[in-house]
Amino acid sequence: MEHAIKVTGLRKVFGRHAAIEDISIGVKPGEIFGLLGPSGSGKTTTIKILTGELGQTAGEVNVLATNAGAFGTAEFKSRIGILSDNSSLYERLTVYDNLKLFCKLYDAPLAQIDVMLDEVNLKDARNKVVSKLSKGMKQRVLLAKALIHQPELVFLDEPTSALDPGNAAHIHRGLQKLNDAGTTIFITTHDMEEATELCDRVAFLNNGKIQELGSPHALRYKYSTHAFHVETFQDEWLVIENEKENADKIGDLIKSGKVKAIHSDNPTLGQIFLKVTGKELV
Amino acid sequence: MNTQRIGAIFEKDFKDFMKNMMLLTMPVIPIILAIIYSRLGDGEELPIPMLYLIVGVTFSSVTASSMMTMMAEENEKKTLRGLMLSPASFMDIIIGKSLVVGLMTLISLIISLALVGIEPFLNVQAIIGLLLLFLFFLFLGIGIGLFTNSIAATSAYLMPVMFLFGFTPMIDFLGLGEDSLAITIANYFPIMQLIEMHDTNSWLPIGIVAIWTLAAAIFTYICFKKEKTDD
Numbered sequence: 001m002e003h004a005i006k007v008t009g010l011r012k013v014f015g016r017h018a019a020i021e022d023i024s025i026g027v028k029p030g031e032i033f034g035l036l037g038p039s040g041s042g043k044t045t046t047i048k049i050l051t052g053e054l055g056q057t058a059g060e061v062n063v064l065a066t067n068a069g070a071f072g073t074a075e076f077k078s079r080i081g082i083l084s085d086n087s088s089l090y091e092r093l094t095v096y097d098n099l100k101l102f103c104k105l106y107d108a109p110l111a112q113i114d115v116m117l118d119e120v121n122l123k124d125a126r127n128k129v130v131s132k133l134s135k136g137m138k139q140r141v142l143l144a145k146a147l148i149h150q151p152e153l154v155f156l157d158e159p160t161s162a163l164d165p166g167n168a169a170h171i172h173r174g175l176q177k178l179n180d181a182g183t184t185i186f187i188t189t190h191d192m193e194e195a196t197e198l199c200d201r202v203a204f205l206n207n208g209k210i211q212e213l214g215s216p217h218a219l220r221y222k223y224s225t226h227a228f229h230v231e232t233f234q235d236e237w238l239v240i241e242n243e244k245e246n247a248d249k250i251g252d253l254i255k256s257g258k259v260k261a262i263h264s265d266n267p268t269l270g271q272i273f274l275k276v277t278g279k280e281l282v
Numbered sequence: 283m284n285t286q287r288i289g290a291i292f293e294k295d296f297k298d299f300m301k302n303m304m305l306l307t308m309p310v311i312p313i314i315l316a317i318i319y320s321r322l323g324d325g326e327e328l329p330i331p332m333l334y335l336i337v338g339v340t341f342s343s344v345t346a347s348s349m350m351t352m353m354a355e356e357n358e359k360k361t362l363r364g365l366m367l368s369p370a371s372f373m374d375i376i377i378g379k380s381l382v383v384g385l386m387t388l389i390s391l392i393i394s395l396a397l398v399g400i401e402p403f404l405n406v407q408a409i410i411g412l413l414l415l416f417l418f419f420l421f422l423g424i425g426i427g428l429f430t431n432s433i434a435a436t437s438a439y440l441m442p443v444m445f446l447f448g449f450t451p452m453i454d455f456l457g458l459g460e461d462s463l464a465i466t467i468a469n470y471f472p473i474m475q476l477i478e479m480h481d482t483n484s485w486l487p488i489g490i491v492a493i494w495t496l497a498a499a500i501f502t503y504i505c506f507k508k509e510k511t512d513d
Contacts, residue, residue, distance in 0.1 A: 051367065052367075053363070053367070074284075074369035074370075074371065075369075077367060077368060077369045078369045082367055086360050086363045086364070087360070087363075087364060088359050088360040088361045088363075088364060089361070090294065090298060090359075090361060091359070092297075092298055092301040092302065093294065093297060093298060093301075097294065097297060100290075101290050101291070101293075101294045102364075102368065104286055104287065104289070104290035104293075105287050105290055105291075105365070105368040105369060105370050106368060106369060107286065107369075145364075
């Protein structure tokens with residue numbers, strides 16, 4: 001399988017409004033792919049089309065070598081995991097009962113419940129009623145639910161939006177571990193640090209179009225001015241272009257003992273997004 | 283269909299039903315009504331229309347009401363989408379839920395009829411009629427539950443279902459006159475057909491109830507198609 005997700009010329013129109021204009025992306029198996037964009041840019045619509053919740057107006061959609069027409073089959077559904085804004089839990093039931101339901105629906109062993117609760121740092125909440133949990137804890141149970149059947153491909157729509165930094169970091173480690181085991185992850189997020197840390201490649205989605213695509217590292221290099229920012233002990237900042245003839249200048253500064261630190265000027269993904277789309281990622 | 287998935291949904295819905303006070307009180311309503319009716323008269327058997335009033339209350343307040351509340355809650359809390367995105371088919375989901383609602387209806391109906399007189403229902407024709415009537419109310423409950431987006435909205439739909447299809451025999455007490463259009467139309471309603479069934483050997487009343495059930499099934503299917511995707 002060359003691509004876990006292959007989308008060509010995807011277009012989705014609601015009434016007169018085109019939520020997605022023209023998207024073409026290919027996500028490789030085992031990749032963590034991030035779709036970044038402000039609210040209303042078409043991220044959730046894209047995920048809904050990729051998971052079969054929505055039909056496309058035009059274009060080709062292929063997920064795990066399955067065409068969109070077969071997304072409703074039990075075989076396809078058991079190969080993917082979804083955490084979206086539509087994901088929810090049974091509030092009157094315990095965490096265990098919620099996960100037990102999905103274990104049985106996906107034909108996964110019940111032993112997976114404790115494994116997943118450990119992964120999302122919720123072992124102690126196993127027998128708690130869901131309505132008594134905090135928003136962040138519920139989000140972690142939802143994540144456990146999405147991953148309980150060890151899917152080949154996971155769609156995560158803002159997975160850490162309700163989490164504190166500690167738990168978000170815990171989830172990131174879990175996702176990295178999951179990815180190391182071969183799971184492909186398609187993630188949407190507003191969190192640029194999260195995207196930089198987790199994603200192998202990211203796409204900037206704006207007004208239903210992909211405006212930039214590449215690895216976070218490559219994008220940051222592409223939009224860099226390739227200059228060094230030298231901070232001195234006198235709190236001065238010197239900008240030195242990354243040119244051959246400046247090598248001695250930097251060397252002399254270091255030898256003089258004035259240099260406190262040398263920084264690259266690689267922009268953050270958020271700054272690049274602003275530059276490319278003219279919009280903040282909110 | 284997959285029995286393991288049906289079993290999982292049944293187990294989940296049964297636990298949820300037992301923790302939901304609103305749903306738990308529903309099966310008690312026909313039983314209380316049956317207790318009141320059983321005290322009426324001097325130990326005489328209740329007339330068939332009165333018995334079907336209890337049947338109508340059971341099917342509307344337990345079957346249709348529970349089903350539409352369960353479905354509407356799944357819709358409102360967005361848990362239905364989670365089930366539909368899982369390998370469980372719509373049939374698995376509906377059968378799992380229907381088994382819970384069916385069990386509660388059966389318990390409530392048997393207790394209620396045992397209090398007022400179960401003998402008129404102990405024949406094949408009556409049992410088939412009750413089964414069709416159960417399915418009719420079940421489909422109505424599923425369909426309404428699918429297109430309403432909140433539990434609060436279900437009460438607005440439950441009232442017409444109860445009064446039109448559950449309390450149909452009450453129309454005789456409105457003093458409309460035998461020839462009125464309302465009475466003529468009401469006579470073709472499912473419960474009235476089942477009452478008529480006791481006065482005839484014909485299977486026509488069962489056939490008419492079957493048509494009502496089929497119409498309710500089509501209504502449910504249309505609601506399902508609408509709910510299945512966000513298109």
